[in-house]
Amino acid sequence: MAEKIEKIIEIENLRVETRKKVILDGVYLNIFKNRVNTVVGPSGSGKSTLLRALNRLLDLDPSMKISGDILFDKRNVKDYDEVELRREIGLVFQKPNPFPMSVYENVAFGLRLHGKVRKEEMDRMVQQSLVDANLYDEVKDNLNARGDSLSGGQQQRLCIARALILRPKVLMLDEPTSALDPVAKGKVIDLIRTLTRKYTVILVTHDMNLTRRVSDYTNLIYNGKFIAKGTGSEFFESDLEEVKEFLSEAD
Amino acid sequence: MTDGIQEETVLIKWKGLGIRKIKDSMAKVVSYLILALMAGVLVSIFAYILGSGAAHATISMFTTFGDTTTGGLLNAIIGTWMLVGMGLLFSIPPGILGAIYIVNSKSNTRVSYIVKLFTDILTSVPSIVIGLFGYLVLVIKFGFGYSLVAGGIALGIMMLPYLLRIIEISFRNIPREQIENAYALGADDIKIASRVYLPQASKGILSGILLAVSIAAGETAQLIYTAGFNNALPTGFLKSQVAYLTYVVWTGINQPSQYSHYLAYVSAMILILTITALIFLSKYIVRRK
Numbered sequence: 001m002a003e004k005i006e007k008i009i010e011i012e013n014l015r016v017e018t019r020k021k022v023i024l025d026g027v028y029l030n031i032f033k034n035r036v037n038t039v040v041g042p043s044g045s046g047k048s049t050l051l052r053a054l055n056r057l058l059d060l061d062p063s064m065k066i067s068g069d070i071l072f073d074k075r076n077v078k079d080y081d082e083v084e085l086r087r088e089i090g091l092v093f094q095k096p097n098p099f100p101m102s103v104y105e106n107v108a109f110g111l112r113l114h115g116k117v118r119k120e121e122m123d124r125m126v127q128q129s130l131v132d133a134n135l136y137d138e139v140k141d142n143l144n145a146r147g148d149s150l151s152g153g154q155q156q157r158l159c160i161a162r163a164l165i166l167r168p169k170v171l172m173l174d175e176p177t178s179a180l181d182p183v184a185k186g187k188v189i190d191l192i193r194t195l196t197r198k199y200t201v202i203l204v205t206h207d208m209n210l211t212r213r214v215s216d217y218t219n220l221i222y223n224g225k226f227i228a229k230g231t232g233s234e235f236f237e238s239d240l241e242e243v244k245e246f247l248s249e250a251d
Numbered sequence: 252m253t254d255g256i257q258e259e260t261v262l263i264k265w266k267g268l269g270i271r272k273i274k275d276s277m278a279k280v281v282s283y284l285i286l287a288l289m290a291g292v293l294v295s296i297f298a299y300i301l302g303s304g305a306a307h308a309t310i311s312m313f314t315t316f317g318d319t320t321t322g323g324l325l326n327a328i329i330g331t332w333m334l335v336g337m338g339l340l341f342s343i344p345p346g347i348l349g350a351i352y353i354v355n356s357k358s359n360t361r362v363s364y365i366v367k368l369f370t371d372i373l374t375s376v377p378s379i380v381i382g383l384f385g386y387l388v389l390v391i392k393f394g395f396g397y398s399l400v401a402g403g404i405a406l407g408i409m410m411l412p413y414l415l416r417i418i419e420i421s422f423r424n425i426p427r428e429q430i431e432n433a434y435a436l437g438a439d440d441i442k443i444a445s446r447v448y449l450p451q452a453s454k455g456i457l458s459g460i461l462l463a464v465s466i467a468a469g470e471t472a473q474l475i476y477t478a479g480f481n482n483a484l485p486t487g488f489l490k491s492q493v494a495y496l497t498y499v500v501w502t503g504i505n506q507p508s509q510y511s512h513y514l515a516y517v518s519a520m521i522l523i524l525t526i527t528a529l530i531f532l533s534k535y536i537v538r539r540k
Contacts, residue, residue: 057435097426099429
């Protein structure tokens with residue numbers, strides 16, 4: 001951590017509500033470049049909504065009212081073209097959900113969306129993404145197998161590879177290990193630690209074990225409000241009532 | 252004494268068991284009867300139509316053109332397929348586009364509701380009314396005449412609601428996360444439709460098309476007013492009448508000549524076999540992994 005720590009995303013007073021309830025109620029949060037930025041909080045506290053606000057996936061639901069500012073590389077996400085924004089900020093979902101096609105095609109999907117790519121170039125990019133997702137050695141002889149024939153942990157890493165092929169600046173992981181068994185979970189944890197060499201990671205989870213192992217910066221969201229932040233050890237030693245309460249409940 | 256009590260309890264047990272057994276077997280008998288009744292109706296229709304069709308079918312009926320009293324059915328067989336194909340041409344594009352509009356979360360919910368409502372109403376419009384509309388508007392007002400286009404549009408109007416609803420259901424069966432995921436990878440609405448909805452729902456769309464074809468192939472009323480009849484094949488898309496099988500069934504029975512009756516039987520046989528084959532094919536497609 002010798003190099004200068006740079007902010008890549010700044011969230012200011014983000015408020016998200018539906019007609020019925022307020023999901024995020026004034027969140028201020030910074031995301032630091034090439035770090036694992038973790039957002040923790042109980043279920044239903046608005047963590048997933050926060051991620052979907054960052055890549056404007058919330059825009060798909062017209063009932064969501066969004067206010068406040070999200071600056072990505074100093075530029076408001078509202079001023080980005082949606083497609084461009086989502087290429088730069090990748091999202092991997094909680095439940096692994098490969099498309100019903102081969103391993104290769106799953107990874108290639110994102111690039112194919114954005115135009116023609118030469119076969120050799122595509123092969124190289126698919127391979128690199130699978131290597132980056134720590135999956136290549138397990139599937140290299142079987143790239144034509146269906147994505148949904150892989151094990152749960154492999155499927156999740158496949159989904160990570162699928163997001164990585166677009167070379168996003170930020171990779172958001174929404175509870176990436178909650179649907180996995182301990183062994184598969186261990187592999188994803190190892191992977192998250194290596195990802196920060198190339199990417200900025202935003203990790204949403206309520207698993208404090210996972211947070212302790214991978215998080216550089218930890219942020220707590222409680223009832224839609226941002227409560228506390230800290231580097232790994234700072235956060236866990238915080239004196240704030242909400243942090244203590246959450247930690248005792250989570251463990 | 253004790254023996255007597257034991258006997259009594261055994262008897263009571265037997266009685267209870269007996270009533271349940273009788274109820275059970277009665278329910279079985281009733282359900283078998285209903286099954287037999289339904290199967291009986293279906294089997295007798297099949298046996299009668301296929302039997303009388305097969306008994307009077309000749310090779311020349313399948314190889315020559317005819318006018319419902321003489322000759323064969325080839326013009327009617329080909330004409331039926333041409334009309335159904337035309338119907339598909341007019342119903343598949345709006346069916347797919349309509350279904351995409353309805354399932355897209357960004358669409359205006361009121362418009363989606365109205366589209367669905369109209370589809371439901373359209374399903375229950377009697378076919379003779381669609382035929383009448385086709386005659387007054389397409390044949391007369393637009394000047395299409397009795398023709399492939401007029402008949403095809405009339406069939407398409409009838410196929411559209413079935414197609415739209417079946418395609419909508421197969422779109423809705425795609426996991427929501429996969430669609431979100433494709434958006435998250437930077438797909439726009441057009442790419443979502445072409446790379447996610449259409450390929451993943453292709454089986455559903457195909458089986459919907461086959462079902463719509465099987466319904467359309469057996470329609471008569473819309474075509475009476477829009478397609479006319481032709482002793483040969485139509486010479487163009489407009490103002491050239493088209494022959495079709497249900498017409499032969501309809502008029503053949505009313506003709507005095509025995510041969511006309513035979514043509515009607517054979518037409519009915521072809522229709523039933525085709526429709527059955529299409530239904531089985533669509534079930535096979537849906538079941539196949």
